[in-house]
Amino acid sequence: MHYSNRKTLVVAASLAAILTVAGCHKKHPAPPPPPAPPPAAATPTATITANPTSINPGDQAVLTWQTTDATNVSIVGLGTVASSGTQSVRPTQTTSYHLVAQGDGGSADATATVTVNTAAPAPTAPSESNIDENAFEQNVKPIFYDYDSYDVRSDAQSTIQADASFLNQHPNLKVVVGGYCDDRGSTEYNLALGENRANAAKQALVTAGVSPDRLRTVSYGKEKQFCTEQNEACWQQNRRAQFTLDQ
Amino acid sequence: MTLSSPRKSVCFCLLLLFGFAVAPEPGAQAQDWVRTGTNLGVSKIRIAAADFKATTADTQTAGMKSAFDQTLYNDLRYAGIFDVVSKSMIPNTTPGTPQEMQVAQWSAEPSNAAMVAFGNLGVNGGRVNVQGFLFDTHSTTNPQVLGKQYGDTATVEAARQIAHRFADEIIQTLGGIPGIAETKIYFVSNRSGSKEIWVMDYDGMNPRQLTHLGTISLSPRVSPDNSKVAFSSLGKNGWSIRMFSLDLNRLVAFPAWGGTTLSPAWSSDGNHLAFSSARSGDPEIYVTDPSGQGERRLTAFRGPDVSPVWNPKTNGQIAWVSGRTRLPQIYIMDADGANITRMTDGGYATSPSWSPNGQFLTFAWNRSYGPGAPGGEDVYIMDIASKRWTQLTHDSGANDFPSWSPDSRHIVFQRQQGGHTEIWMMLADGTDQQQLTHGDGSNTQPDWSWK
Numbered sequence: 001m002h003y004s005n006r007k008t009l010v011v012a013a014s015l016a017a018i019l020t021v022a023g024c025h026k027k028h029p030a031p032p033p034p035p036a037p038p039p040a041a042a043t044p045t046a047t048i049t050a051n052p053t054s055i056n057p058g059d060q061a062v063l064t065w066q067t068t069d070a071t072n073v074s075i076v077g078l079g080t081v082a083s084s085g086t087q088s089v090r091p092t093q094t095t096s097y098h099l100v101a102q103g104d105g106g107s108a109d110a111t112a113t114v115t116v117n118t119a120a121p122a123p124t125a126p127s128e129s130n131i132d133e134n135a136f137e138q139n140v141k142p143i144f145y146d147y148d149s150y151d152v153r154s155d156a157q158s159t160i161q162a163d164a165s166f167l168n169q170h171p172n173l174k175v176v177v178g179g180y181c182d183d184r185g186s187t188e189y190n191l192a193l194g195e196n197r198a199n200a201a202k203q204a205l206v207t208a209g210v211s212p213d214r215l216r217t218v219s220y221g222k223e224k225q226f227c228t229e230q231n232e233a234c235w236q237q238n239r240r241a242q243f244t245l246d247q
Numbered sequence: 248m249t250l251s252s253p254r255k256s257v258c259f260c261l262l263l264l265f266g267f268a269v270a271p272e273p274g275a276q277a278q279d280w281v282r283t284g285t286n287l288g289v290s291k292i293r294i295a296a297a298d299f300k301a302t303t304a305d306t307q308t309a310g311m312k313s314a315f316d317q318t319l320y321n322d323l324r325y326a327g328i329f330d331v332v333s334k335s336m337i338p339n340t341t342p343g344t345p346q347e348m349q350v351a352q353w354s355a356e357p358s359n360a361a362m363v364a365f366g367n368l369g370v371n372g373g374r375v376n377v378q379g380f381l382f383d384t385h386s387t388t389n390p391q392v393l394g395k396q397y398g399d400t401a402t403v404e405a406a407r408q409i410a411h412r413f414a415d416e417i418i419q420t421l422g423g424i425p426g427i428a429e430t431k432i433y434f435v436s437n438r439s440g441s442k443e444i445w446v447m448d449y450d451g452m453n454p455r456q457l458t459h460l461g462t463i464s465l466s467p468r469v470s471p472d473n474s475k476v477a478f479s480s481l482g483k484n485g486w487s488i489r490m491f492s493l494d495l496n497r498l499v500a501f502p503a504w505g506g507t508t509l510s511p512a513w514s515s516d517g518n519h520l521a522f523s524s525a526r527s528g529d530p531e532i533y534v535t536d537p538s539g540q541g542e543r544r545l546t547a548f549r550g551p552d553v554s555p556v557w558n559p560k561t562n563g564q565i566a567w568v569s570g571r572t573r574l575p576q577i578y579i580m581d582a583d584g585a586n587i588t589r590m591t592d593g594g595y596a597t598s599p600s601w602s603p604n605g606q607f608l609t610f611a612w613n614r615s616y617g618p619g620a621p622g623g624e625d626v627y628i629m630d631i632a633s634k635r636w637t638q639l640t641h642d643s644g645a646n647d648f649p650s651w652s653p654d655s656r657h658i659v660f661q662r663q664q665g666g667h668t669e670i671w672m673m674l675a676d677g678t679d680q681q682q683l684t685h686g687d688g689s690n691t692q693p694d695w696s697w698k
């Protein structure tokens with residue numbers, strides 16, 4: 001299976017991509033000025049992240065925060081919150097969520113920004129130009145199907161969620177959803193079945209928040225095979241929906 | 248051409264039919280319905296083909312005469328209605344004209360022929376001229392049944408085509424319906440490096456590449472008037488129907504639909520195309536006019552719907568393959584989408600082709616399909632009115648894409664054996680299987696021309 005060979009490169013590239021994205025969060029661990037008198041109280045800490053950091057209008061993002069040594073924790077706009085937790089938000093425009101943790105030892109703050117795409121999205125998000133085919137495939141993994149079936153299996157749901165999460169973080173990427181079949185059975189029927197597989201994967205991504213405008217299906221039926229041996233392991237490799245950059 | 252399998256005896260054929268036909272009636276009658284419905288039912292006429300007499304003596308004539316003799320002999324053999332006298336049993340004479348023909352020599356043992364075809368061939372001024380005759384050996388007073396004269400540019404290929412025309416005259420005269428010796432078979436071959444649409448004579452000779460798209464092209468279907476070939480091809484935006492003009496020898500416009508669009512099928516009047524399209528997100532059967540306009544959607548059920556084919560007798564019904572109950576099955580509906588009837592009772596059934604007389608479907612069926620199941624993919628024939636079926640291929644690789652000949656007597660199909668897929672033909676009762684392509688890439692999805 002040819003795609004396993006370039007793993008090292010792909011991991012490196014995708015790590016770089018993820019770090020670039022994560023770098024946008026502008027954390028302010030805020031080393032507070034050394035508090036003068038009370039010797040005992042520890043300085044609070046605060047972190048907050050949003051996932052995804054970029055959404056389409058109407059979609060939701062999840063804020064996750066943690067604080068330590070704080071007696072009063074609040075997020076500007078949301079009010080007082082627990083010392084750590086998660087909350088989903090649906091901002092209609094780009095919003096910065098400002099977390100403030102106050103304690104006996106001082107205060108700390110952190111900010112997470114959720115970018116809401118406008119109807120005409122910014123031409124490029126800087127991080128996306130770095131995503132090549134390999135990095136894409138490493139992050140947006142294929143899902144596999146049962147024999148003669150186009151139902152998205154329960155064990156594919158976590159893959160779909162991860163794929164959708166990556167795609168939601170990179171809203172300018174367009175995707176070809178390819179439907180593939182093992183090489184048993186008949187040519188024309190497998191092309192129709194592959195179309196159903198591609199469409200089922202597309203629908204799963206749409207359900208997970210990816211805009212259908214970004215997804216295009218192509219059936220390859222049994223015309224293109226990932227693995228050519230005649231055994232179940234190989235056939236399973238070939239019964240898939242594969243995601244590739246639509247360039 | 249390799250004559251790969253000797254003709255099986257009537258006894259063997261009977262045994263097969265008895266063994267495999269699920270019919271409420273005994274096997275002997277099952278054989279009757281196949282043989283009668285496929286115009287193979289009457290007893291075969293014993294016919295001899297004399298080597299033609301060369302009227303000019305040069306190597307060019309010899310080459311053309313050899314091609315002519317071989318082609319005529321094969322055409323009569325493949326016709327399915329003759330018991331052709333083996334070349335080793337015919338009299339050691341070469342009558343070139345009626346005056347030189349002594350029918351008693353041919354009706355006598357061992358040739359024992361009821362009919363004899365003979366004539367002469369010569370080259371004059373760059374033209375090949377052929378005179379062909381058919382004599383009834385039992386008529387002493389007026390034995391001539393046919394007398395034909397042909398001329399064409401002097402090439403081996405022209406000599407072969409003249410033999411096909413003379414053979415079709417004989418078959419039409421003695422068999423009652425037009426022969427198939429001048430028909431073509433359209434197919435897919437990757438011998439050029441990519442899957443392209445090709446055409447060859449019905450006997451596997453004279454292959455010619457039609458498309459040069461460099462992608463994957465599949466499912467050729469020639470129009471009833473032999474003017475166009477509809478097929479499906481993979482482009483940047485997926486599969487769409489493409490149209491190749493045989494008159495212009497190039498692609499002509501046909502609208503590209505979104506979504507996987509494939510497996511076109513002509514109605515026998517040439518007025519409609521049926522095909523599968525997933526433009527709605529789910530593969531369904533649609534009908535348009537030959538230019539792709541005036542669309543009507545016929546099916547609306549989740550799951551694959553593909554491979555439609557018209558009832559060529561009436562154009563009032565369509566058979567197709569649907570995965571609505573999971574494994575693909577053959578269904579029939581009216582041409583407006585009403586009256587859906589499931590034809591197959593299980594297994595994995597695909598690739599229907601409707602016989603020109605309207606009576607039968609042939610299709611590929613793996614009756615014990617499943618993960619790990621040892622089933623074979625074979626060609627079957629089904630009587631539509633009774634849903635009785637008979638298996639035509641046995642224990643010979645994976646067989647798919649059967650397509651009827653215009654005389655309803657023959658079926659062409661693909662057979663995968665040992666990693667190679669080749670095109671074969673057989674009589675519609677499963678006998679006389681002949682391999683038509685030989686190891687030149689993979690050769691698949693044959694489509695028999697309408698005339």
